[in-house]
Amino acid sequence: MRINPLFFRKTILAGTGLFLCIFLIVHLSANCILLLPEDMAREMYNAYSKTLRDSPIIKAVAYLLYLSILFHVIYAILITIGNRKSKPQKYEVNNARENSTWTSQNMGLIGTMILLFIIVHLANFWARIKLGMGESPGIDAMGNIDVYQVTYSLFQNIYYVIFYTVLMIPLGLHLNHGLKSGFMTLGFYHKNGLRTLAKVSLIYAAIMAIGFGIIPFIVYFK
Amino acid sequence: MEVTFKIWRQDGSEDKGALQSYEVDGLSEDMSFLEALDHLNEQLVLKGEEVIAFEYDCREGICGQCGVFINGRAHGPHDNMTTCQLHMRSFENGSTIVVEPWRAASFPVIKDLIIDRSAFDRIIEHGAYISAKTGTAPEANAIPIPKPVADAAMDAAACIGCGACVATCKNSSAALFTAAKINHLNKLPQGKAEQHRRVIGMTDQMKEEGFGSCTFTGACEVECPEGISITNIAEMNFRFIKAKIFG
Numbered sequence: 001m002r003i004n005p006l007f008f009r010k011t012i013l014a015g016t017g018l019f020l021c022i023f024l025i026v027h028l029s030a031n032c033i034l035l036l037p038e039d040m041a042r043e044m045y046n047a048y049s050k051t052l053r054d055s056p057i058i059k060a061v062a063y064l065l066y067l068s069i070l071f072h073v074i075y076a077i078l079i080t081i082g083n084r085k086s087k088p089q090k091y092e093v094n095n096a097r098e099n100s101t102w103t104s105q106n107m108g109l110i111g112t113m114i115l116l117f118i119i120v121h122l123a124n125f126w127a128r129i130k131l132g133m134g135e136s137p138g139i140d141a142m143g144n145i146d147v148y149q150v151t152y153s154l155f156q157n158i159y160y161v162i163f164y165t166v167l168m169i170p171l172g173l174h175l176n177h178g179l180k181s182g183f184m185t186l187g188f189y190h191k192n193g194l195r196t197l198a199k200v201s202l203i204y205a206a207i208m209a210i211g212f213g214i215i216p217f218i219v220y221f222k
Numbered sequence: 223m224e225v226t227f228k229i230w231r232q233d234g235s236e237d238k239g240a241l242q243s244y245e246v247d248g249l250s251e252d253m254s255f256l257e258a259l260d261h262l263n264e265q266l267v268l269k270g271e272e273v274i275a276f277e278y279d280c281r282e283g284i285c286g287q288c289g290v291f292i293n294g295r296a297h298g299p300h301d302n303m304t305t306c307q308l309h310m311r312s313f314e315n316g317s318t319i320v321v322e323p324w325r326a327a328s329f330p331v332i333k334d335l336i337i338d339r340s341a342f343d344r345i346i347e348h349g350a351y352i353s354a355k356t357g358t359a360p361e362a363n364a365i366p367i368p369k370p371v372a373d374a375a376m377d378a379a380a381c382i383g384c385g386a387c388v389a390t391c392k393n394s395s396a397a398l399f400t401a402a403k404i405n406h407l408n409k410l411p412q413g414k415a416e417q418h419r420r421v422i423g424m425t426d427q428m429k430e431e432g433f434g435s436c437t438f439t440g441a442c443e444v445e446c447p448e449g450i451s452i453t454n455i456a457e458m459n460f461r462f463i464k465a466k467i468f469g
Contacts, residue, residue, distance in 0.1 A: 006428065087392065093320045096390075099445055100444070187459040
């Protein structure tokens with residue numbers, strides 16, 4: 001089958017993007033454990049973390065997740081390169097803000113900020129817990145790796161708290177545009193449905209940005 | 223009224239081109255934008271200078287020939303309007319008006335503000351028609367078409383091919399134009415027989431012409447003089463996937 005890159009690349013971007021949107025719901029739900037009283041939070045968070053590490057299904061999903069992030073980034077770059085070729089000369093004066101949102105015009109820039117966040121986030125947790133890099137995490141009373149302590153101690157550093165909170169603004173903007181345009185890329189064109197989808201995207205993006213952004217602050221003041 | 227025009231002058235696609243300033247007085251706010259350019263050109267003729275090349279035909283918002291980028295917007299400061307329907311009353315007396323040609327790799331500049339839009343014609347050639355010989359117009363109710371379907375097809379058919387969608391799109395995507403042409407015919411029973419071939423043919427040609435990907439900024443539907451909705455692009459995407467599976 002002949003491939004039309006204009007559609008193929010966007011379909012990959014939308015498919016991986018929507019998968020990552022589902023992942024974020026699961027991630028935020030798990031983060032809510034951190035809001036429980038300390039002892040309960042530690043036990044539950046570490047047990048949850050162990051369940052994830054031990055499950056072969058989660059292992060498969062995790063690889064799907066890594067691939068999704070990788071493909072989302074690669075195809076975003078390919079699309080951007082192609083689009084720049086299509087508009088080699090910019091306008092001397094361009095009032096794009098009068099016909100479209102800043103977010104929709106700057107998804108690449110916003111995405112780069114999120115990628116930077118993901119790299120730091122993986123270095124903070126994934127590299128330490130899964131790859132055993134840096135200071136090794138302790139063990140809790142139940143004999144599980146004390147992921148709670150890793151999280152708690154990280155968010156005692158106000159600079160990390162600010163970083164983790166501020167970078168949720170681009171995440172929210174990215175999700176708000178990405179969710180609805182992802183559905184449109186995959187061919188969802190029902191007019192009233194799209195109006196509802198725009199509202200759902202906004203609510204979803206707000207919940208994700210505020211949810212992920214506020215938890216580090218709550219942990220900091222715990 | 224008087225204004226300063228900053229107009230893009232470029233002698234052919236190989237020339238680099240630059241903005242050039244012209245102070246123009248004796249304008250009326252009731253003049254259309256194109257009449258103001260005519261007025262400027264008359265002054266240039268009297269001075270023995272080369273006139274500014276710009277394109278137009280009907281001057282009544284139907285043909286889609288006159289599009290230029292005015293003060294950072296396709297067809298000027300108003301939404302959903304052609305350049306010829308723009309009047310000088312939309313600008314302040316003494317203001318500066320920057321006029322540029324549509325910018326896209328697929329729309330090379332021929333001269334000054336005139337660009338070559340034949341890429342659109344070649345997309346049309348790849349499927350925006352029905353190949354059956356229809357003869358004379360049949361009786362209107364011979365093929366029953368539900369009103370919402372007929373209305374939606376008509377909304378898409380309203381595209382005049384002015385190129386504002388490509389011009390305003392940061393990716394120079396021709397998705398709105400191509401989607402309008404595809405959906406117009408694919409919605410109707412007369413267009414169904416060749417629906418898959420049409421979608422694949424036209425979208426392949428869209429790629430061949432060097433247009434970019436649609437990233438749903440929504441700028442195109444704001445600048446489209448016919449107000450063609452961006453949902454047409456989502457519908458084209460649906461039809462594209464359908465054609466790839468069933469075509």
